[in-house]
Amino acid sequence: MSVPVDPNLLEENDDGEAHGVTKTMEPELYKATVGGDILEFVMAMENWAVNRHHCLSALCVPLGPQKNTVLHLATSCGHHEIVKLLCKDLPDLIAEKDARGDTALHIAARAGDGMLILLLTGSDYAGCVLGETNDAGNTPLHEALQYHHEDVARILVQKNRNLSYSVNREGKSVMYLAAEAGYAAITRLLVENPVGYCNVSEKDKDKSPLIAAIRGRNIEVLKLLWWKDHSSFIKRNKGRNPLHYAACTGFTEGAEFLLEQFYSFAYWTDKQGLFPIHVAAIQGHVEIIRMMLQLRPDSGELLTPQRQNILHLAAKCGKVKAFDAMVMLPELEKLLNARDDDGNTPLHVATIYGHPKVVSTLMWDNRVNLKVENNEGLTAHDIAEEQMKPEMLSFRKHMTWMALRLVDTPRAPNTIFNKTMHPIIGNHSKNTENFRDKVNVILLVATLVATVTFTAGFTVPGGTNNSDPDQGIANMLEKVKFQAFVICDSLAMYISIIVAVILLWAQLADQKSMYVALKLALPLLGIALAMMSIAFMAGMYLVVSKLGWLAKLVLLLGSHFVVVLGLLFLPLCFLGSSNYRMLRFISYYPFSLMLYALGNYAENEAEE
Template structure:
């Protein structure tokens, strides 16, 4: 007897082969006849094969498909009424058979919303316990009908046995929950009157409350039915978040639901969830100012509610970036005392908005005369101090806009700010110097590029030069106003960029403060150079196409708009907050405002509110 070269390998291969299974299959003729609804071929295929002693029928009919579907499963999913009717009459035991997913044919019919198939199945000679059979997801046929919004089928199943026990599925949803979610007032009323089943207070404490389902579905009529039948369910918590029904309504901005809940059980206004938020804070977090107003109308003292971190509704809205909600709340006189309140860390709403980088909210707060810009938090920092800490590093555009919003109104630093910055600068001087060097190099590169372009443009003038005496070498369009505009703007652009280059070269030889001063001076010069270069380009193109009136007007219009846009973008970068004069701040506010609405909308994340 020969010995295998690798004895262990053969054993491993045999074990691997043994781990694979073979899927079950149904007779092709039977499967085809069932799906196509050919009743004669179906009967013929069913009659083939030996008799099965257990069921007293042909063994062929017990064949299962790959997903353990019987012929009744297949006929039901295919909508073959005659075959379903025949099987329910002659072989009713098929009604109780389950496939690989735990579905009976009744599950499939209920999920598809076919009332005729459902009627055929439940009127066959079968046990009524089939109505309570659950699949792998824990759903009964009634769960499936309600989940897929088939009200007619759900009513048929309920009418079959109104005293059936209504269990919950694996998601914790009862049939009452699903009916409430779908807004089926009549079905909810029937189910709530059911003396049996999982309708006790103890059961609902462990599962999802139908009240929350009605709120999520915005079904006020269902809410009223639930209140009439079981008022105690309105006091239940919402899943693991410990949120009441009022939390849920406030979160989605459901004003009618909030009004109803406050009129019936206003005590839930003072219930805190696991995250330390009351319903009014949830409304503020989502930006629903109308919900806040409704809560203040029913429970005026709810304005004094604080989160677990000691924050009021202004803090919450400022943190989540809800600029519209903040604007609306500032117009409510009863909330005036909350504007400058501090949280547990000493932060006012302005501090919070600055920390989280929400320029719209910062701008809204700073231009309200009641907001105290000088208040310090527990770290003895004003809002501007916090913003400038961000600016010392490579701040995002969002943080830069926030800093601008504070500078444009002349927000103050804390008295000790200069001392603390001096100490911190000694620790971080090296990193700051490297940071400033990068900035200087970028601006230097742009300024050098502008110098090169404007120099080349001066000797590539539009229209060219005269080649004959007595004006040889003189520009052909010298007398035209637009040519003169081209020359002046190009010259200004070149000299401004050259000056900026020289300033930045000197900055490379200095310390951090010198670099900062150089950048502060070079940026406006670079802005002027870019603007002049743009105007020179517009004038040159205008000259070239001046014979075609519509085209020159288009060039003039486009160029003017782009120059204005350039100024609006660059002016805030260079000049905002550089003056302590009140008039200048008011003038510089408008280019900042343009920047804020042009770019701030992408950074604040303010959601639309239900007004």
């Protein structure tokens, strides 16, 4: 019987170096190790040693494809008995590393198995591997903390409290990881012993344990680290200080603690020239702002390099809930009409960035001066009109313009826009094509309505009489709901035909005529759609009238739909185009409903 050739001995060149061959472990030994049966494992190890004429030592133990030893395999599979045996008989394996630089202790720490940690650290050889790093620069303690195994981390710390750990390749120290995870007990252990300290490079200053505690929103850990080592932050005068981070994350308790300990944090700017209260406004953390105004009242007057206050920033970012709460604060009333370097008030800024909800909040606030002009002589209304140009138009900006028109906001006396004409009307061929596309869409809808209602007129619900003398007469002619069906279906068809004719004329006219045709056609099309809906409701009611609950359900659903249709169509037809205050006032409620329903989409689009 031939003896299998060891593949590790193949493919050698003249210098004795192998090419293209990966190390492999004996199949029986691999299966026994992964399987976890201690007797099979011992037999497999002995058979391997006898077949290969090797003694059982760490130097000759076979390796798998990833340079993993049997100890690596047993540890990753959680086989305690095999690990215990190997630690006793082959302790040198504890220091062996696989292809990723992991020792068995790294694997056990990642798995969070406390028993494996005790077995692997019980040997005299364990001390040398506690500080060993893998390819990611992580020690076993780093791995335990990254994978949130607090009990395992405590064991590793207590094994050698005098060991000094370096930062990993991400610049994170073990103290940072403990603080980030919010492990107060582990942090205390690290603070009280040299094990937690290491030098952090200048480029990794944002990996400070104190910053990690703030990001982890753990006040106990923050206090521990502050009392132990806060001098380094007080000495720094560039970049963000801890209060910036607390304001950014909305960690109110931590921000209050930091402000009470060192109030100057509130008056330091970051590299963009932003104070902590500005960061809170950008992120929409009202509680932080309210707390800072209470402890440091003058912090509300702090400005950015562009001389923007916190209301400017909140309006720019479109933080609606935060902005609504901020304008209610008495301390901020004087900021409502404040102007930045460009002369823009918060209303101008919200208009420029297209945040209709913020604009609506400001317009209905009597304290806001709607007549303020910026350095270019434009009011918020002028800016909105300018943004209605096709090349600048978006859904959010259209809603913003509608919100401004709702309360008839003033225009600047010397505005360059024609007040009698819709802002998107111009002399360019691109604008004309834009109008033609809109006309074609409405014409298509009107044609569909006419087609559907025409067909319904000859397929009436209940059918027609087939016998003399009333042949061809509708069977349900005397029913009130049938009469409603006929009236509404007829109105829908005739009105849709009128809309189609108006739009056909518009196709032959100039741009201004197309705009007038659109203004007339949209309300008529809305009426046609409503009549068609009512006709459908009446027809459905007739055919299911013998089943009372279903008939009532049809009426309920249909009536609600018609109301919703009216609420959606009313602002589309009148708001922004009508000069009559009453129509705009009537349109306020459907517009508010639309703003509420579609506002989340608009704000999410703004953040993107």
